[in-house]
């Protein structure tokens with residue numbers, strides 16, 4: 001690194017990272033089916049994707065994408081506000097609004113960009129972003145991008161949040177929470193938050209990346225599941241890359257809120273509109289997610305089976321009723337060891353370590369998909385039983 005960047009000793013930094021058990025790298029997976037794939041020449045049953053409804057490889061969705069690509073090509077060619085806006089984008093925005101019971105929605109390229117853009121559009125330097133301590137990184141980064149003061153409240157603690165809001169000087173503020181917490185699988189107390197925010201003149205924003213498609217009768221998410229509408233949750237964001245099985249994201253709310261975001265959200269304005277065939281694919285995905293309720297019912301069966309089996313084994317489960325069922329293991333080395341032992345048995349669950357989760361809370365983030373069978377859950381439980389010496393603290 002002659003001259004430039006002499007302060008960045010990459011090899012030393014990487015070596016330290018490895019020594020701490022925190023080194024990460026992408027590992028190639030060749031899909032063999034909705035929940036199976038080859039990795040390093042070994043067949044793995046996958047329990048760590050976010051493809052909750054098993055739609056990522058659905059041939060109907062692929063077909064919709066291919067058809068749209070044949071008709072209109074792949075690229076949008078520019079931003080939505082220049083010449084990038086197409087029929088499929090507008091139809092998807094309308095269908096998402098109908099699905100989520102919101103006045104209007106706005107597409108973003110990714111959930112990360114949606115959160116950055118939305119929070120930055122709503123908050124100015126000196127405003128307040130009140131966020132659950134376990135919110136997704138993109139929600140914290142949105143507050144940083146806006147230059148707002150980030151105030152984290154203890155996980156799901158609405159009393160603590162109420163006190164913080166009471167003591168806060170008068171200013172503009174957002175209360176921001178995940179709907180389903182991405183690494184823990186529990187849900188936010190949305191009814192309490194929706195009751196609290198207006199009294200403190202705060203706007204409630206819910207990121208339902210892991211609830212959309214999964215919770216609620218038609219899969220409209222955590223808000224619908226808890227019986228809350230646009231009045232109570234004025235700002236909803238979500239990704240299309242998880243349960244819906246495609247890619248991209250949206251913000252949803254009132255007509256004027258969305259119109260405001262179109263004027264102000266920099267990650268919407270200054271970026272190329274997503275490929276129209278992607279929007280066409282997502283339209284098909286939304287239709288399937290809404291109508292095929294058996295996928296949600298099957299997920300509930302798998303989750304119940306796993307939790308019952310885990311209890312018998314004495315696994316360190318967390319209080320979650322969603323397809324995210326983490327096993328808390330503590331030290332990163334421990335999470336890596338269990339993950340490795342499972343991989344040797346053909347079960348793929350990646351270890352989640354800091355900075356994705358707090359220090360001392362490394363875990364295996366087990367997730368279920370509607371494409372899993374009950375026999376798959378039993379195979380996972382069997383592999384966990386065989387590796388008990390690695391995860392059971394009493395045995396160490």
Ligand SMILES: *Cc1c(COP(=O)(O)O)cnc(C)c1O
Pocket residue numbers: 109110111112113115136138178182207208209210239240241248249
């Ligand atoms: C995954 C995730 C995001 C990011 O969405 P992408 O579309 O993957 O960028 C945002 N928020 C939460 C809570 C997430 O889990």
